[in-house]
Amino acid sequence: MVEASPDVMAGSWIAAGEKLLQVVDPRGAKVEAYVDEAGLQRLSAGSVGVFIPDAPERSRVACAAAVVDAVQLGELDQRAVASVYGGGIPAKQGADGRVLPLQPTFRVRLEDCDLSAAPGAEIAGVAVLHGERVSLAVQGWRRLVAIWQREAGF
Numbered sequence: 001m002v003e004a005s006p007d008v009m010a011g012s013w014i015a016a017g018e019k020l021l022q023v024v025d026p027r028g029a030k031v032e033a034y035v036d037e038a039g040l041q042r043l044s045a046g047s048v049g050v051f052i053p054d055a056p057e058r059s060r061v062a063c064a065a066a067v068v069d070a071v072q073l074g075e076l077d078q079r080a081v082a083s084v085y086g087g088g089i090p091a092k093q094g095a096d097g098r099v100l101p102l103q104p105t106f107r108v109r110l111e112d113c114d115l116s117a118a119p120g121a122e123i124a125g126v127a128v129l130h131g132e133r134v135s136l137a138v139q140g141w142r143r144l145v146a147i148w149q150r151e152a153g154f
Helices: 039-042 136-152
Strands: 031-036 047-055 061-068 091-093 099-101 105-111 125-129
Touching: 031 039, 031 099, 031 125, 039 105, 039 136, 047 105, 105 125
Parallel strands: none
Antiparallel strands: 031 105, 047 061, 047 125, 061 105, 091 099
C-alpha cells in the first residue's frame, strides 16, 4: 500500500466510489493509454511503447506487450484524461456525472514495464506507442470508409 486517504477513520461513513487506498503490485507497473480510431488501426497486440510522466522529475518507463481493447469506451474512468478536466481526450460530462468521450476512444494496456523507472503511485502522462507506418493516402481512405460506415449505419 502506497497511499491511504487521511479522511477515513474507524467508524466513519464514506461516499460510494470514494478512493480509500492505493495498492501497488511489486511485480510490475502497468500503463493505461487511450487512442482514437486512427491510432487503433496502426496498433496490434504486442506493440511496445514508452510512458512519459507529466512530472519532469520522473524518468521515462519502457513497456511492452500492449493489449488493445477491441470495443470503444462508453465513458472515461480516468477523469484526468478528459478535456473537461484539462486532459487531451475530447469529452463532455453527462447529466449523471459520467465523463463521455466525444469521439471513438479505445484503451490500450501496456504491461511488462521497466521496474527500475516505474513510479510507486498512479501518475498522469503521455504514452508513445509504436505502431505500423501508414501512408497519408491509406489514412485518408480509412477515414472516408469509417465516415461512410458511420453515416450509413453499418
